Amino acid sequence: MKFRIGVIYDKLQVQISDTEEEKCAYEQEIQTKEIISKILKDRYDVIEIEANRQIIQTLIKSKIDLAFPLCTGIRGESRQSQIPAILEMLQIPYIGSGILGHALALNKSAAKQIFDYNHILTPSFQIFYTSKERLNSDLRFPLIVKPSCEGSGFGIHKDNVVHNEDELILKIDNLLSEYRPPVLVEEFIEGRELTVGVIGNGNKKRILPIMEINFDNIPKEFGNFYTFEVKSKLSDKTKYICPAPISLKTRKIIEKNVNKAFDVLGCKDIARVDIRLKGDKPFVLEINSLPGLKPIYSDLPKMASKAGMSYEDLIFEIVETAIERITIGKIRKKIS
Known part of the structure; x- marks a missing residue:
């Protein structure tokens, strides 16, 4: 019998998906789901599973050997952990970080405390x-104000970078009214924007x-x-320079910090x-575990x-990385 993979994707929540940000993220996820499913069908039996209210019953009936979750969840500060939690309850192996890894990565405030x-x-x-909280006198403007538990x-937006306390208070109030508290305020680093991809686990x-x-x-x-507008509308004007022109010494420092950040948050596979x-x-801003x-x-x-x-x-490397991790885990469990 062919190895079966379930590609799990979010159900469109019409009642909460009325913002441009939500709609953009959902469209990207659906397009990604379709092409990943098509690719995996060359080697595996693939079933697409919508993360709706019947997902537990659907997963039980699906008889999948491995889940490939693309879900960001519906709402809540740890929503990216919702599907992994269900999969663990049902003892279905899955690709990517676990419940805690996703929760910590999504919560920028918690992640930064762990980095620190x-x-x-x-x-x-x-x-x-x-x-109304007093700004720490050690912090220096400009500052950037972010929702603590959001991604993508x-x-x-541009006005998230603030230059005085009046702008700071206004932006904090705006974000608290729109998103779940808390709000993260950090010194805005005037420098180059870099991003680093990781595939694998442990020393591999x-x-x-x-x-x-x-x-x-x-x-x-x-x-x-990297504002929402730049990500979603201006990618054709953005320069993506890869590999980044940096010294070997700087690259090694970055890779060391990336490797450590991945491990301390408990990320897996990607x-x-x-x-x-x-x-x-190199200042680590955040990790995107999904x-x-x-x-x-x-x-x-x-x-x-x-x-x-x-x-x-x-x-295929992402899938094989997860399978190797899961297989090694099972072997270790049997030995112990």
Whole structure:
């Protein structure tokens, strides 16, 4: 009997998907799901599974050997962990990070505290639950204000970079009214934007060629950083330079920090780490434990291409990486 993989994708939640950000993310996920399913059918039996209210019954009936979750979840601060939690309850192996890894990566505030504790260089920061809290006097403007538990550029626009306390308070209030608290405030690093893809686990990680995201051709009204508008509308004007022109010494420092950041958050199989480089100092901003995989468009496939991998190679390597991790885990469990 052929090995069976279930590609799990989000159900469109009409009642909460009325923003441009939500619609854009959903369209990308559906397009990604369709092409991944088509590729995997060359080697495996593939079933597409919608993450709706009947998903537990659907998963039980599906008899899949491995799940390939593309789901960001519906809502809540740990929504990317919802499908992994169900899969673990049903004892279905799956690709990607576990419940805790996804929860920590999505929660930027928690992730930065873990980075700080583990001496991984990250911009100085403060966590706000209300705009009435006093700003730490050690923080220096400009600052960038972010929703703590969002990805895909949600809530990130040019006016997120603030230059005084009045702008700061206004932006905190705006984000708290639109997103779940807390709000993360960190020093805005005036430097180069880099991103780094990771495939693998433990000592067998593949660090993909580091990519620089250059905004020289982006109109100034959209900001000199990766805003939602830049990601979704201006990718044709953005310069994606891969491999990034950096020294060997800087590359090794970045790879060391990326490797460590991946491990301390408990990520598995695949992730993308975002960095700001100031001089030769790489500041880890965040980890995306569920990186976009849309061909041509998403950052991780761009980096994989520069590593000599076709898109098909990338998808099969992700699957094989997860299978190897799961198989080794089962062997160790039997031995113990």
